[in-house]
Amino acid sequence: MITSTSPVDTKSNKFEKLKQEKDGLAVKHQLDEFARIGWESVGETDLNHRLKWLGIFFRPVTPGKFMLRLRTPNGILTSKQMQVLAEIVDRYGEDGNADITTRQNLQLRGIRFEDIPDIFRRLESVNLTSIQSGMDNVRNITGSPVAGISADELIDTRELVQKVQDMITNHGAGNPEFSNLPRKFNIAIEGGRDNSVHAEINDVAFVPAYKNGALGFNVLVGGFFSAKRCEAAIPLNAWVAPNDDVVDLCRAILEVYRDSGLRANRQKARLMWLIDEWGIEKFRAKVESQLGRPLATAALADEIDWDKRDHIGVYPQQQPGMNYVGLNIPVGRLYASDMFDLARMAAVYGGGELRLTVEQNVIIPHVKDAHLDAFLQEPLLEKFSVNPNPLARSLVSCTGAQFCNFALVETKNRAIALVKELEAELDIPQSVRMHWTGCPNSCGQPQVAEIGLMGTKVRKNGKTVEGVDIYMGGKVGKDAHLGTCVTKGIACEDLKPFLENLLIENFGAKKKV
């Protein structure tokens, strides 16, 4: 096991050195002291890096107003949890909000440093944690957003996702066994036929598959996006039953990655680079030996045979007389009043539960037939529609320049404004999946979109201005594959006519008369 004292290859990499000097999780025990002395007095490495092991992100764009990234396994929250989160951000007035992320998760904004110990106590009181949600840790584990409620479900992913998180985080207490990985690590567990989690872009993904008549998972490994390279996951040639074998396999893969993953060059530290170096057969053999038992070979085919659903609208559940309702949250941005309303609506009309999606939307499950009409009259649905316009419906955006110091462009606000203008001028026959990302790190996943927009800087009339590279061809669901860059360097001020043409030529849009 690599701990903060183990010798690891630290050459030319400040992150390996800082982990070696002090484990990221160690700041957990310094929080009260940090809150007392104030963020300005916290050492640079703790402030900018180690606090991310607790999900606390110093934002150079808004110094003193921190971001807190939670863990919401399988994207599930209770009304009570949402209410507590609303109370936390409400305190910060205009600075306070929450973003639903592309990993089915929530990030709170505007957080004042001195409040963090109290916020952590409040999170703990409702069984929420932000532990190990940033830096070289396993990120929020995604699962089918309609697990346990979809009439067409194959495997209910909820308990499995929770068990994997508990193994990795030691039930939320923090786990030094997995706090020093070579780099970030993404895990997804799909339980339906539509690949709702984007299995192909995760370091490890489980997709439903029958083997000898038994339902379990085929396993994919090595998917990732980075500024340098993007790869879809490849088959491990392994099948596991939908039980603790999933947890054991995640552990074995993480141990192999932790102990043998490349560390010297951070650009080459994601799992796929190790698989490249070893070859998939050697990687599989190493995982098997770590697991201590043979892996079953993969089933011949998986069960991903649908297009991806967006879950916006009203859908009958597997439970008779019950419905789940998907609300479109424009680019995932929530304010305290929205969160209070969502918590209340889930409690009053539903079963006191909310779900988040990787498309940055919200699902409220367990709405009885008899309560649907009243639910659909709620004023919040004017803002968060159950029947949005075709571009707004599938719009996804990363954080961008408003809060992220990597950003080359403003994203969320621009994305919403542009979609409104396009919808005002065009009749668009079907939803078009547009994903914005503010820089090549690809947090907004432009490679999975029908039209992806990646922030860049462009020279125009002798000046440097905000622009985008355009990606197209991303396919999700069955036969998912990544889109590629088709046009480089469109200045944002020229984007509207460019996108209008693209929508007319490729997606059947027509100018309104």
Ligand code: SRM
């Ligand atoms: Fe990301 C770094 C936001 C999903 C690839 N990502 C960052 C940081 C932490 C940079 C920073 O410190 O400012 C961003 C925080 C900005 C902020 O204030 O919000 C950030 N990433 C996000 C979120 C919030 C985008 C969103 O608006 O939804 C997503 C949070 C997910 C979560 O809940 O944990 C988010 N990031 C992703 C994804 C998508 C995914 O996981 O499906 C990717 C591509 C997939 C992948 O990782 O393989 C992604 N983020 C990155 C990278 C490039 C990683 C690499 O291997 O090079 C970075 C940069 C890094 O880690 O050095 C990064």
Ligand code: SF4
């Ligand atoms: Fe920030 Fe770039 Fe990620 Fe957007 S893609 S959140 S700009 S790091």
